[in-house]
Amino acid sequence: MFHLAEQRLREALTTLLKERYGVDIPVVIEQPKQSDLGELAAPVAFALARQLKKAPKVIAAEIVAALPPVPGIASLEVAGNGFLNARLDRGAYGALLLAAASQAPATLPGKTIVEHTNINPNKAAHIGHLRNSVLGDTFVRMLRASGRTVEVQNYIDNTGVQVADVVVGFHHLEKKSVDEVRALLAAPRFDYYCWDLYARTSAYYADHPEAIQWRRDALHAIEHGEGVIAELGHLIADAIVECHLTTMWRLGISYDVLPRESEILHLQFWATAFEQLKQRKAIYFVEEGKNKGCWVMAATHFRDSAGEDSGDDDAKVIVRSNGTVTYVGKDIAYQMWKFGILGKDFHYTPLRTYPDGHVAWVATADESEAVTNRPAFGGGTEVYNVIDSRQSYLQDVVVAGLRALGYEQQADHSIHFSYEMVALSPRTCVELDIPLSEEDKKKSYVEVSGRKGLGVKADDLIDKLIEKAQVEVDARHAEKPEAERKRVATQIAIGALRYFLLKFTRNTVIAFDLQEALSFEGETGPYIQYAAVRAGKILAKLVERGEQIPEFTEVLDAEKMARQLSSEPFWQLLLAASKSGSALNAALSSGEPAAMARYAFQLAQAFNTFYQDYPILPEKDPEKRTVLLWLAVFFQKQLHHTLQNVLGIPVPEYM
RNA sequence: GGGACCGUAGCUCAGCUGGAUAGAGCAUCUGCCUUCUAAGCAGAGGGUCGCAGGUUCGAGUCCUGCCGGUCCUACCA
Numbered sequence: 172m173f174h175l176a177e178q179r180l181r182e183a184l185t186t187l188l189k190e191r192y193g194v195d196i197p198v199v200i201e202q203p204k205q206s207d208l209g210e211l212a213a214p215v216a217f218a219l220a221r222q223l224k225k226a227p228k229v230i231a232a233e234i235v236a237a238l239p240p241v242p243g244i245a246s247l248e249v250a251g252n253g254f255l256n257a258r259l260d261r262g263a264y265g266a267l268l269l270a271a272a273s274q275a276p277a278t279l280p281g282k283t284i285v286e287h288t289n290i291n292p293n294k295a296a297h298i299g300h301l302r303n304s305v306l307g308d309t310f311v312r313m314l315r316a317s318g319r320t321v322e323v324q325n326y327i328d329n330t331g332v333q334v335a336d337v338v339v340g341f342h343h344l345e346k347k348s349v350d351e352v353r354a355l356l357a358a359p360r361f362d363y364y365c366w367d368l369y370a371r372t373s374a375y376y377a378d379h380p381e382a383i384q385w386r387r388d389a390l391h392a393i394e395h396g397e398g399v400i401a402e403l404g405h406l407i408a409d410a411i412v413e414c415h416l417t418t419m420w421r422l423g424i425s426y427d428v429l430p431r432e433s434e435i436l437h438l439q440f441w442a443t444a445f446e447q448l449k450q451r452k453a454i455y456f457v458e459e460g461k462n463k464g465c466w467v468m469a470a471t472h473f474r475d476s477a478g479e480d481s482g483d484d485d486a487k488v489i490v491r492s493n494g495t496v497t498y499v500g501k502d503i504a505y506q507m508w509k510f511g512i513l514g515k516d517f518h519y520t521p522l523r524t525y526p527d528g529h530v531a532w533v534a535t536a537d538e539s540e541a542v543t544n545r546p547a548f549g550g551g552t553e554v555y556n557v558i559d560s561r562q563s564y565l566q567d568v569v570v571a572g573l574r575a576l577g578y579e580q581q582a583d584h585s586i587h588f589s590y591e592m593v594a595l596s597p598r599t600c601v602e603l604d605i606p607l608s609e610e611d612k613k614k615s616y617v618e619v620s621g622r623k624g625l626g627v628k629a630d631d632l633i634d635k636l637i638e639k640a641q642v643e644v645d646a647r648h649a650e651k652p653e654a655e656r657k658r659v660a661t662q663i664a665i666g667a668l669r670y671f672l673l674k675f676t677r678n679t680v681i682a683f684d685l686q687e688a689l690s691f692e693g694e695t696g697p698y699i700q701y702a703a704v705r706a707g708k709i710l711a712k713l714v715e716r717g718e719q720i721p722e723f724t725e726v727l728d729a730e731k732m733a734r735q736l737s738s739e740p741f742w743q744l745l746l747a748a749s750k751s752g753s754a755l756n757a758a759l760s761s762g763e764p765a766a767m768a769r770y771a772f773q774l775a776q777a778f779n780t781f782y783q784d785y786p787i788l789p790e791k792d793p794e795k796r797t798v799l800l801w802l803a804v805f806f807q808k809q810l811h812h813t814l815q816n817v818l819g820i821p822v823p824e825y826m
Numbered sequence: 827g828g829g830a831c832c833g834u835a836g837c838u839c840a841g842c843u844g845g846a847u848a849g850a851g852c853a854u855c856u857g858c859c860u861u862c863u864a865a866g867c868a869g870a871g872g873g874u875c876g877c878a879g880g881u882u883c884g885a886g887u888c889c890u891g892c893c894g895g896u897c898c899u900a901c902c903a
Contacts, residue, residue: 197843204846214845217883227883251846252883291903332902465901485828491901498903563830564898591831591897596838615838615895643865663865674851675839678831680896687838687852691865694839694851701865709862757842769840772850783858783867803862826865 172268173746174753176243180211180257183241184234188215191237192223206743209248209256216253227253243267261742262733268749268805269723269732276318284509284551285311285588286324288419288426289558291333292411294369295362296418297626298672298683299559299593299619305672306590307557308424308819309764316817317759322551325426326505327533329408330433331498333621335389337365338403340372343385349402356406362414363628365407370624394436405433416523416531418629422665423819425525428548429533434517435505437536441496443515444504453575454489464492473564473571487568499565503572510573510581511550519545553584560589560678588762590677594618595627596684603627603685616682627683636664639689640697648825655824662821663697669820670696673768694772696820702775702782703814703822706807709787713800716788723801735798740781744802747777748809755817764818771813771820778806 177200184198196218203212216227216234223230231249238247245260287307290300307323314321328334341347345368347355355361376382392400412429419425435441445466448454454466467486489500507513517534518541524530532545558566566587573582594616600607605625611617619626640660648656671688675681691697710720736742754770787803790796814820 199843199845201842201845204848208846212846217845220883254846328903462901467901485899488901493901495901497901502903560831561897562903565903647863647865679839680832682838684838690852692852693865695865697865698851701863705863705866712862761842763842765840766842769850776850779866780868782862786862788862826863 172264172271172749172752174756176259176264177211177753179241179243180213183238184213184215184255187234187238188219191233192219194219194222203254203256206739208250208254209246209258210746211244211257211259213255213257214253216255220253231255259746260733261736262729264749265732265736265745266727266729268745269727269801276316278320279318281320281552282550283314283319283321283553283555284324284549285314285321285555285557286326286509287311287557287588288325288415288424289328290415291331291621292327292329292408292415293333293337294366294411294621295360296415296629297619297621298629298632299626300415301422301629301632301668302590302593302672302681303557303559304419304424305422305669305819306677306764307588308419308422309669309673309767309817310555310557310588310762312817312819313755313759313764313767316755316812322548323425323427324509324548325429327408327412327429327431329404329412329431330390330393330436332386332390333369334404334408335386335393336372336376337369337407338389338393338400339382339385340365340368340375341403341407342389342400343382344368344372344375349399349406352403352406356410360414360630361410362418363630365411366624366628370622373622396433396437413523418633420525421630421633422669423821425527425529426531427546428519429522429531430505430508430517431534432501434534434536435501438515438517440504440508440513440515441501443513444500444507445490445496447507447576448489448503448572451576453572457486462486462488462492466490468568468571468575472575473567499568499572502565502569506554506569506573506585507576507578507581508549509551509554510578510584512578512581516549519548521545553586554581555586555588557588557590560591563587563589586762588677591680592618593681593683596682599627599683599685616680627685632688633664633668636667636689637661640664640667640691643691644826651825659823659825662823663691663700663826666696666700666814666820667691668696669818670699670768670772673764673818674772676763676765697826699771699775699810699814700820700822701826702778703807703810704824704826705782706778706803706810707822708825709803710800710807712788720804721797721800723797723804726797727801731794731798735795740784741798741802744777744781744806747774748802748806750774751809751813754813767813767817771810771818774806774810774813778810 181198181200188194198213198215201212203209216231219230220227228249231253234255235247235249243260243263244257246258248256250256285307288304290296311321311323341352355364389400392398393404454468457463457465457467465488467488470485488497490496504513518538519532520535520540520542522531522533535541556566570582570585573585596616597607597612600617637660640663644656644660674694713720754767758764758766785799787799790799811822814822
């Protein structure tokens with residue numbers, strides 16, 4: 172609703188500037204720093220001052236005098252050295268919000284593909300993975316809330332080095348048979364078992380460098396689908412994927428389709444891409460030098476700075492001298508598939524049906540198990556890859572590949588949704604008995620290492636949060652049934668975790684601090700949930716007392732709104748609550764889920780202040796009481812939507 | 827060597843395409859539970875926005891240089 176007012180003012184000013192001064196400049200509308208200056212501000216007079224050779228103040232005054240009334244805007248005034256400040260017509264604004272049914276946004280054309288999670292299926296997920304998934308999932312929700320059609324992909328590298336290492340661990344170190352592994356993976360927390368085994372295998376390599384040959388052999392066997400090793404590889408990877416899906420679902424995160432590396436190999440996606448790359452001369456064969464015998468992409472394609480002199484040595488190897496393709500090569504093929512320009516597709520079979528009925532599909536190379544009655548996958552118009560920022564170089568190469576093939580549009584719509592890693596605060600390392608070197612102790616954060624088995628497992632963290640929330644819930648609501656308390660505690664835990672991972676902007680390294688993450692006070696998820704619960708409680712109490720929630724559209728009108736909303740605190744709360752759409756657009760265009768999280772927090776803050784100062788139920792003045800009730804209802808609706816639909820944070824029944 | 831990012835309150839972080847008196851949370855201190863739940867609210871202290879120049883009506887934000895830190899720059903992913 173708010174952006175409508177912005178838009179109107181912008182258009183009115185643009186028209187006026189054109190007609191009166193003959194200038195066509197973009198009119199910036201912003202919000203004044205202080206609320207008593209109005210709701211909208213336009214610093215246009217400053218921009219015009221030089222052109223018109225007049226003082227900004229004079230220009231602003233002229234504009235105020237000349238601007239015809241703008242619907243929804245009550246007044247326009249000059250402030251400071253030449254700001255144009257506008258005040259909204261509060262009564263009209265309130266009436267508009269009252270009348271507007273919660274309309275779903277219009278569906279936008281095209282399909283947006285968001286790839287996130289992408290965890291190597293060889294061990295339990297840790298907090299770094301959670302940041303990826305929560306960021307990705309929230310961004311997906313933001314896109315959907317704005318009317319976009321989104322497909323969520325979770326790419327599974329089930330034939331890579333990391334899986335091979337765990338296979339080596341089972342086969343060579345533990346000498347376990349397929350059946351023995353099968354028995355293990357049926358037991359709970361197989362991913363934890365692999366977490367330790369992976370660390371042990373890595374340590375073994377360090378002590379026995381010759382054992383690296385096991386890895387090479389395993390990798391080869393897995394890629395070619397040969398023998399016991401390959402069987403183990405599939406068994407382990409599939410089981411771990413199940414673990415990851417279960418972990419993510421605890422946070423409300425689900426997927427539409429899981430493309431797998433093994434299918435990319437078997438269906439020869441790469442071969443198809445390779446032909447295209449060769450034909451279009453996007454890559455070339457190196458005859459001598461460092462990269463002799465490789466197919467490479469010239470550095471000029473993906474590096475602005477690479478000049479004439481950058482030779483073959485700076486190029487990125489796509490096909491190794493032994494004929495195997497690098498990950499980047501496969502990624503180019505995969506990215507082409509995402510846009511529907513590869514000319515090939517996977518077969519698909521259902522992998523999991525979530526409790527809400529949603530089905531996640533998995534790619535298969537086996538036509539016999541393919542299910543044809545299914546959604547269409549791939550073929551997106553824009554693609555977001557949620558991948559940590561350390562891989563930006565490789566993402567650049569992938570995009571350069573598309574460009575070199577002539578797919579300019581697809582290259583432009585390939586977005587590396589990058590984010591920084593999650594490290595551990597030194598304090599938390601001490602708490603978790605993670606050994607710190609002298610060097611580490613001086614740093615503000617310590618990097619986690621999956622290979623060393625150092626880190627915070629996702630499920631452990633979630634469990635810890637639930638446990639802590641449970642203590643709080645039990646203390647406040649001992650009379651409630653246990654199962655219910657457990658559910659509430661879980662919702663609080665999810666809120667705390669998701670908000671914690673979202674409150675940082677993407678390119679900020681999170682120095683994960685356990686105490687901070689476990690906090691339920693201040694700028695946290697539970698704080699926001701609490702505001703929503705409080706609003707709900709007012710309405711519940713009202714009904715409990717035998718009253719009914721009024722039909723606001725019948726008992727309120729613009730005049731009553733105007734009268735009550737002249738009170739600044741009421742107006743400020745309404746204004747804040749009405750900005751959820753603007754906040755979504757802003758967060759979307761900046762690509763920062765953190766902005767949306769922050770909006771929710773600020774809205775909760777506004778409500779908590781209001782809640783403290785204006786008890787609604789005891790209010791004597793009936794008109795005021797009705798408006799306040801409506802405010803609570805409107806606030807609740809907006810916050811619920813922002814929390815549940817956009818941020819994926821549940822709202823508990825009570826707290 | 828080349829590229830990218832970062833440096834804002836004691837700590838952790840916001841600060842939208844340059845705009846009005848630089849903001850939150852935590853921590854510290856002071857108040858507020860007989861009220862729709864205190865997981866809350868009100869208030870206080872705390873800043874040469876790394877340093878130095880420049881651009882202009884205006885710079886935390888843009889440009890240059892320097893200082894400090896991180897990541898990338900694999901025939902690993």
